[in-house]
Amino acid sequence: MTLCFLLILLPTRIIMQVKITNKSKHPLPQYETLGASGMDVRAHLEEAVSIAPLGRALIKTGLFLEMEIGLECQVRPRSGLALKRGITVLNTPGTVDADYRGEIGVILVNYPMKL
Secondary structure, eight states: OEEEEEEEEOTTOOEEEEEEEEOSSSOOOOOSSTTOSSOOOOOOOSSOOOOOTTOEEEEEOSEEEEOOTTOEEEEOOOHHHHHHHOEEETTSSEEEETTOOSOOEEEEEEOOSOO
């Protein structure tokens, strides 16, 4: 289990702390490039998941957040995955409320090129 405090710099230059508990085998999310708008989050799977055409699945991350009231975490799809494979986040943007303490899950949907 990894515990981390993530500092978020807002446009008003106020710094907020977010406690992240990582129960997955993956490293904590991080910005992959200087210009990245968001952090990549990886699936915390026991076995492979297959999503049928037009099907959906809740994919767990192994991440738990503790945020101050007034903050939210947003989950957005990767544009390359959506374009190339038709896999996207169903309720975009997905919102994690400040008072939610459960494991972060992402609802994915499979929109195939052909049925």
